[in-house]
Amino acid sequence: MEFWKVTLSLLDGLQNTCMIFALTLVLALPLGLVISFGSMSKFKPLAYLVKTFVWIIRGVPLMLQVIILFYVPGFLIGRPILSRFSSVIAAFVINYACYFSEIYRGGIESITKGQYEAGQVLGMTKTQVFFKVVLMQVVKRVLAPMGNEVITLVKDTALARVIMIVEVIQAAQNFASYGLMWPLFYTAVFYLAFVGLLTLLFNYLEKKLDYYKG
Amino acid sequence: MAILEVKNIKKTFGKVQVLKGVDFSMYEGEVLSVIGSSGSGKTTLLRCINFLERADEGCIYLDGELLFDGSVHSKASPKEIRAKQLNFGLVFQDFNLFPQYTVLENVTLAPKLLAKEREDYKENKKQILEEIEENAKSIIDRVGLTEKLDNYPCQLSGGQKQRVSIARALALRPRILFFDEPTSALDPELTGEILRVIKQLASEHVTMVIVTHEIGFARNVSDRIIFMADGVVLEEGTPEDVIDNPKHERTKAFLSKLDNK
Numbered sequence: 400m401e402f403w404k405v406t407l408s409l410l411d412g413l414q415n416t417c418m419i420f421a422l423t424l425v426l427a428l429p430l431g432l433v434i435s436f437g438s439m440s441k442f443k444p445l446a447y448l449v450k451t452f453v454w455i456i457r458g459v460p461l462m463l464q465v466i467i468l469f470y471v472p473g474f475l476i477g478r479p480i481l482s483r484f485s486s487v488i489a490a491f492v493i494n495y496a497c498y499f500s501e502i503y504r505g506g507i508e509s510i511t512k513g514q515y516e517a518g519q520v521l522g523m524t525k526t527q528v529f530f531k532v533v534l535m536q537v538v539k540r541v542l543a544p545m546g547n548e549v550i551t552l553v554k555d556t557a558l559a560r561v562i563m564i565v566e567v568i569q570a571a572q573n574f575a576s577y578g579l580m581w582p583l584f585y586t587a588v589f590y591l592a593f594v595g596l597l598t599l600l601f602n603y604l605e606k607k608l609d610y611y612k613g
Numbered sequence: 614m615a616i617l618e619v620k621n622i623k624k625t626f627g628k629v630q631v632l633k634g635v636d637f638s639m640y641e642g643e644v645l646s647v648i649g650s651s652g653s654g655k656t657t658l659l660r661c662i663n664f665l666e667r668a669d670e671g672c673i674y675l676d677g678e679l680l681f682d683g684s685v686h687s688k689a690s691p692k693e694i695r696a697k698q699l700n701f702g703l704v705f706q707d708f709n710l711f712p713q714y715t716v717l718e719n720v721t722l723a724p725k726l727l728a729k730e731r732e733d734y735k736e737n738k739k740q741i742l743e744e745i746e747e748n749a750k751s752i753i754d755r756v757g758l759t760e761k762l763d764n765y766p767c768q769l770s771g772g773q774k775q776r777v778s779i780a781r782a783l784a785l786r787p788r789i790l791f792f793d794e795p796t797s798a799l800d801p802e803l804t805g806e807i808l809r810v811i812k813q814l815a816s817e818h819v820t821m822v823i824v825t826h827e828i829g830f831a832r833n834v835s836d837r838i839i840f841m842a843d844g845v846v847l848e849e850g851t852p853e854d855v856i857d858n859p860k861h862e863r864t865k866a867f868l869s870k871l872d873n874k
Contacts, residue, residue: 513707516705
């Protein structure tokens with residue numbers, strides 16, 4: 400009976416884990432592209448500004464960013480602005496978008512100038528060259544590092560518990576405070592299953608894009 | 614009237630003046646080869662004419678109409694440049710095919726995107742797209758790759774890739790087709806198939822400018838030859854004039870170096 404009770408509690412926590420994971424991905428994937436364009440901008444002040452921002456976000460622990468986003472606006476204005484959950488999402492989205500932007504930048508810059516020039520002499524607009532010629536090649540090239548980052552995100556969701564979001568680890572921790580330790584170790588099964596599914600998904604995507612080289 | 618007239622084109626990169634005032638003109642249906650040693654500015658000249666680089670000075674006329682004027686400093690809008698660019702086709706040394714598309718898709722991509730700007734696109738979409746595919750298939754047939762229509766560039770040899778890129782340029786029906794050392798990235802045994810295609814195009818009176826190191830081929834296929842050195846045209850004339858009876862010392866030195874190889 401105890402096992403089912405624990406499992407149900409952890410599944411309850413898993414809902415939050417999944418929500419943080421999904422929302423972060425959906426929002427950070429496009430935001431990362433915008434940031435990568437900023438960091439590659441020919442308008443130098445913008446590029447430096449964006450690069451400094453990325454440095455700060457990647458240089459400060461994500462846990463601290465979650466705490467800052469939840470507590471600091473409250474201190475400044477006198478009442479909390481973002482709910483606990485929104486603070487976590489905001490911190491995660493900004494943080495992951497910065498990491499994604501660097502992966503995108505690497506992918507975009509690895510496409511040879513010749514691809515752009517070929518598109519240009521064929522009368523394509525810059526937008527057409529990016530979306531019709533460059534983007535698919537970038538997707539193929541960034542798939543492996545993105546897989547890595549996405550898998551890290553699964554486990555980073557556990558950081559949400561610093562502001563009392565009950566995700567899988569926190570759900571297990573609640574049992575631990577009553578002296579029941581094994582649920583904490585049991586959480587590993589959930590993460591392993593989650594990451595296992597993602598690994599299969601990324602393998603599938605890589606196979607899908609394997610029809611061409613280059 | 615000359616189809617293309619290039620006047621006093623100058624281009625400097627940093628401190629190096631690569632083009633020091635290049636002039637030449639050519640007539641419709643003519644094949645013009647540009648020869649000269651590496652660093653003489655041949656490729657930069659092609660890139661300036663094709664709007665991949667902006668010449669610092671000089672003018673380009675197409676059919677007597679001013680296409681580019683380096684002394685006008687206000688930048689042409691991307692749309693204007695695009696429209697002008699479409700008068701020319703360019704075949705790159707290293708092909709630059711789009712790897713994620715099949716041979717047919719490589720050839721149809723640009724015409725399909727351009728067709729979207731046509732006013733009757735929505736009404737006649739199906740018919741327009743069919744026409745583009747048919748046209749692409751017949752061009753691919755002309756370069757002898759019909760059996761490779763659905764292959765990806767990674768499945769082709771270098772020579773086949775270059776033939777696709779020629780087909781891709783032809784699909785937009787350029788007034789003049791430019792080749793930037795089309796055989797330089799190929800193994801020697803593969804250059805023949807490209808030269809055959811270019812020869813066939815010449816016999817169909819496609820107007821072409823060919824930057825090449827294949828002197829024998831240039832003599833064979835060209836109506837006129839330009840010899841460039843240090844960013845200027847040193848000698849210009851029929852293949853017999855320039856290759857068989859060069860007047861300038863530099864031309865003689867360049868040609869004899871090639872003979873000794």
